[in-house]
Amino acid sequence: MMQEKSSTLNIPLEELKLVGITGSTTSTSEAPLILVEGMEREVREEDVVLIENLNGGLILAVCRGGLGIDDNLRVGSYSPGIAYVRSTGKSPSRAKESYHFMLSFIGAVADGRVKPNDVIVAPGSRVYAFRGTSHNPLQYLKTEKTLLAGYLVREPSWDIPFDAAFIPYHIGVFGATGSGKSYLTRHLLIPVLLKAGYGVLDLDWAGVDYAPYFEESQVIPISEVESSPEAFLSYLMDRTRNFGYRGETSTLSMALEEVLSEHWQSLVKEASTPSELLEKLKDLVNERLKGQPKEGDQKSKHWIDLASMRLERGLSKLPLEEVETFMGKVGIKDLIPRQGEVSVVDMHRASDVAKLTFFLTLSNELLTRMYRGEMLNLALVIDEAPQYCPHEPRGVQVETTDRIKDLCALGRKHRLCVVLISQGIAGEIGINAAIRRNLNTQFIGQIHPLDLEEAGKRLSPYGIKPESLLYLEPGQFYFVGKMNPSPTPLLISFQVAS
Ligand SMILES: Nc1ncnc2c1ncn2[C@@H]1O[C@H](COP(=O)(O)OP(=O)(O)OP(=O)(O)O)[C@@H](O)[C@H]1O
């Protein structure tokens, strides 16, 4: 019976090791595992095992929530066992000792494929381990659209399948500082995205996580990229705090907007230094302001002189090296990589506001293409995501957060994948809740204790204790969500290519 089953299903049960029996109470998605004596030293958390369901079928599952129990040593009240320990300093009989795991199901294996399991597992079913055999059960999770990368932490020879169909459903990478997020992105995610036929545009906030690791021809300093008049205007208004005006719009801001939209290109082309650019801009705006009052209107002349003075004062305070980052000549269009290629924007020289205004220009271009109906085949990798879309956006962040929301919403239909990388998941250290909901695949590494609750919401249903996330090593991540063909998260890692 067992022989026949194993040959049709292609699983060599005879090569696997019996490690235990399912206990009570079981369901269609989980079952307790009682370990055969001695197996507690071999079977570990996150091991993948096979259940030979007495109710029919074979089920792949992951071991979680290990427990060791001994009734003789139960604490909290008096027992003869406890009294024995106290008087002799030795442990009593081990007859009442047992070890358990909770098995979280990957699915039922049938015809070489994994399908959702809908049969209740019979208590008393045998459970086998794969470790130590040449058999890789993750192969049953493969479909036509899966790519292989990384490995299972408990079995480094098993590649992890990634379902490429769900790439444009967006990706989140979460973990405290030093948990390996940028490494995961460089060594695992970017190669998977390239293999799936996407171009990768990586925004390197500090210029240290990506730029130094790619060829010079793939890296573009932000100062060389062209800016839009809107981006420069947002920068000016933010940096000068609206030139001292309270309301959103003032005569000055309207004049600036008009001048920039008409003359921005020629200003950048003709000015050879940032101070020359500001000087020319000042003259043009002053001209525009002076053209406004009707003759003899003393009151408005006073306002114009004030605006002119505020303009002069505001512009003179701008750091010239920041203004220079807006004077690039490389077109935004030329920045966007072709399929299978990577471009990294090194943003380290620009101020935070300049980086965010650059992002507005870039997202405008991507959104315009999508409105036109283009398929982008592009992954936009945004490290330090809370800089762009924090819990409570302020200033330019209000716009960047909105733009990311739009990119996510349109991206699904136009093959744009947004990858957001953040130290925190939710709350003050995390990313905006409206955007988080769009990240259908997540990699969760060692987290900050403040994120225990949020991580728990995602992982506890599968028997993963959120506390265990505090102890993950750098480079270890739970792979959760749409791109994971297994419904239960898998603990994965990756090789760091030298
Ligand atoms: N798969 C891995 N194997 C071994 N070491 C790794 C692996 N992944 C990451 N590391 C180690 O972890 C360190 C931190 O990684 P990384 O810079 O990616 O962290 P991070 O999460 O991006 O941190 P930050 O939030 O500060 O940017 C690396 O310098 C590297 O030594």
Ligand SMILES: [Mg+2]
């Ligand atoms: Mg990093």
